[in-house]
Amino acid sequence: MPSKKSARLGALTVAAVCSMASTVVLTSPAHAEAVRIHDVQGTTRMSPYAGQQVTDVPGIVTGVRAYGSSKGFWVQDPSPDADPATSEGVFVFTGSAPKVTAGDSVLVTGTVTEFVPGGAASGNQALTEITRATVTVVSSGNAVPAATVIDEDAVPRRYTPAGDPAAGGSINGLTLRPDTYALDYYESLEGMNVQVADTRVVGATDAYYGLWVTVKPRENRNRRGGAVYSSYEAQNTGRLQIQSLGPGAQFPVANVGDTLTGTTTGPLDYNQFGGYTLVASELGTLKSGGLKRETTRKQRGGELAVATYNVKNLDPSDNTFAQHAAAIVDNLNSPDVVSLEEIQDDNGATNDGTVSAGQTLKKLTDAIVAAGGPAYAWRSIDPVDLADGGEPGGNIRQAFLFNPERVSFTDRAGGDATTPVGVTKVRGKAALTVSPGRVDPANAAWNNSRKPLVGEFVFRGRTVFVIGNHFASKGGDQALHSQFQPPTRSSETQRVLQATALNTFVKEILAVQKNADVVSVGDYNDFEFSETVRRMEAGGALWSAIKSLPEGDRYSYVFQGNTQTLDQILISPSIRRSCDFEYDSVHINAEFNDQMSDHDPQVLRFRP
Known part of the structure; x- marks a missing residue:
């Protein structure tokens, strides 16, 4: 049996191999002497026996998995050693339904491997297994080791x-x-x-x-x-x-x-x-804890209510339109402007070149009317086919809904998927060159990602610039439980570039009109404390208003048991300085098993 020192040296060798493959198999000489499970597990994450044959490893079967792609069973030594660092259990991978039951006393002969769930590129830790196993049942009906x-x-x-x-x-x-x-x-x-x-x-x-x-x-x-x-x-x-x-x-x-x-x-x-x-x-x-879906209050007459809501790849074939409509009407109390993310084209994920989303938006606005809400109008820009990421063929984009009885939209012709919106001065005030328009769409920051949608709205004679965003996803980041610590957030690089481009555009508006009301909303796929948000806030151009909430209420998403923020509304200095705004993260989805989307909508009410 190798010493603890040699076990650690062996683990370092295996660690290097583990970075190249999802299953680590070394060609060390076979080790046929008596080996216990705690010897197999060792004192590090990598087995000192990785790649070696072990013979007649004893233990009691504690559980059997006879379904899925990882069929096998767990075995545990009822006679543990005194070292708290060495596990007494191990998974035996069989590949087919195991022929053992819990309580069987077994002897396992096989090859020790380190399997990386998700593959080595994921950065995940390895799971120590015994594979290609021969199992001898010594007796049955034994007590399973105490948990x-x-x-x-x-x-x-x-x-x-x-x-x-x-x-x-x-x-x-x-x-x-x-x-x-x-x-x-x-x-x-x-x-x-x-x-x-x-x-x-x-x-x-x-x-x-x-x-x-x-x-x-x-x-x-x-x-x-x-x-x-x-x-x-x-x-x-x-x-x-x-x-x-x-x-x-x-x-x-x-x-x-x-x-x-x-x-x-x-x-x-x-x-x-x-x-x-x-x-x-x-x-x-x-x-049951009795958790209920939240409802935000209705905006008052002089308040403009702007919301952001990720509707999760909504297309005409979905059966969630009535639910989303009820959420907008009842839980959000019919905001004046709703910026939507993940509106798909008119045939969803069918990849045939379709980019228009008029049917999707009409079906949603009709459902809102049926739910007792206003007859929202909408504005959006169709993307270039397959250029904005998301589900292949779906052509997701942002879209604005607005209640024409409360707010008007300033249309300025010329906005399309590739034309950048500019800022000009009209009668001493900032104005967009196209409305709706897309922010800097040729910038490499938006490659295979959604370009921001911006529009001019008028409420009680006051212009408000609303920017709808859906930044690059967190796909490819290493998990919190990664073998690499701290884990690498590789996707953040693109979001930081996106945040910088957005910050630059907002500063162009503020350079023309220092007191312009700018509301930047959306699914930023990043936290309120992230570098992404710091870049958007740089120079005081914007401020994430979710930070006005108590820390325990700053969330819109739940991932692997962590309640966290991805969706936010950022505001320009004129709105923040007035202190006459109210922010609400309306918890209707992320905490529930029957969610219609995995994101909670956000609502900002303020007096322009």
Whole structure:
């Protein structure tokens, strides 16, 4: 058996290989001596036996996964060692339905591999497995090893160590410190039978029968039961994903703020869709927290209400029009201007060159009237086919709805997908050269991404410039639970360029008219504390008004149990200085399992 020192040296070697492939298999000499599971797991994230054959590894089967692409079972040694860094459980990958049951005492012979869910390019951590296994059942009906209790006292406050610079920032080769770092603690339990009790739901049940709970009831909790992500250091260490070894139909249908009462028990897995996951053989009982969808107040006569709402790839074939209409009419109280994101073209994802979205917008505005709302007019610009990213063939774009009984739109001809909007002076005031128009569409910052849509609106004789945005997505970023710490946010590069271009345009308006009212709204795909927002705010041109809310209410999205901000409304100095504005993040989607979109709309009310 290798010493702990040699195990660490071996792990560093494996870490280098792991960066090149999703499954690590080395050609080290076979090691046929008696090996226990804690030897296989070792004291780092990478097994000292990776790529080697191990023989007759003993343990008790704790759970069996007979579905999906990762069929196999978990086995745990009932005789643990004294080192808290070494896990006593491991996953045995079979590829087909396993022929063992929980409680079987087995001897496993096979090859130790390090599998990276999502592939090496994802940056995810590796899952230690035994593959190509031969299994001998020694006896059946044995007691499953007692579950290790995961609770707020067990999970450290610090999330992760910094990665080793010599290993490209990877934490794979670092000796686990489960008493210091949350990610190390979870890794030290990888594959083991674990248990949580009376946990609050912080991420609603999704379409794949998964939800998120926290074992730390007070960690960054807000008034609606979420776990707020308020900085890059607020990772919420108590979060765990819960899935089930049983039928999906029996999985709890939960909202944020609900509770899984009693105990939830099963092996601790690791996957690409959230990292450490308790795969439950026993699920707690769902207790409703009674969460209700919010309704914002109606704007007063002298207030202009501007909203932003991501309607999630809306096209004429969808069955969500009535729901979206009810949300706009009832929950948002029919804002004067609604900037929409993810309006698809008239045949959705069909990739045939169609770019017009008139049918999509008419169907939505008709549904709003049917829901008792105003007869909104709309303005939008069709993109160049396949040039703006999103679902291939869908040609998503921003669009303005406005209530002509409350606000008028200043049409200036000439705006199209490729013509940049300019700023000029008309009777001493700022004006757009085209309206609606697109901001700097030839700028490389907008490659394969949505170009901002800007229009002139008039409310009670006062011009208001509204800019609708949908910045580049976070696709490709390394996860919070990545093996690379801190994780790389590669997508931020493009958003920072987009933010800079938007800031430049707003400054052009303010250079012509210092007190111009500019409202920049949308799905920025970034946080209120991000560099993206700092670039938009540079020089005082804009300010993210969501920061006027209490910290616990600054969110529009829930991702992997983190309640966070992606959608925002930024305002120019004239609006901010007046202190006569009110911001509301209207929580109707992100916290609910039956969401019509994954984003919450935002509303700003102010007196121009």
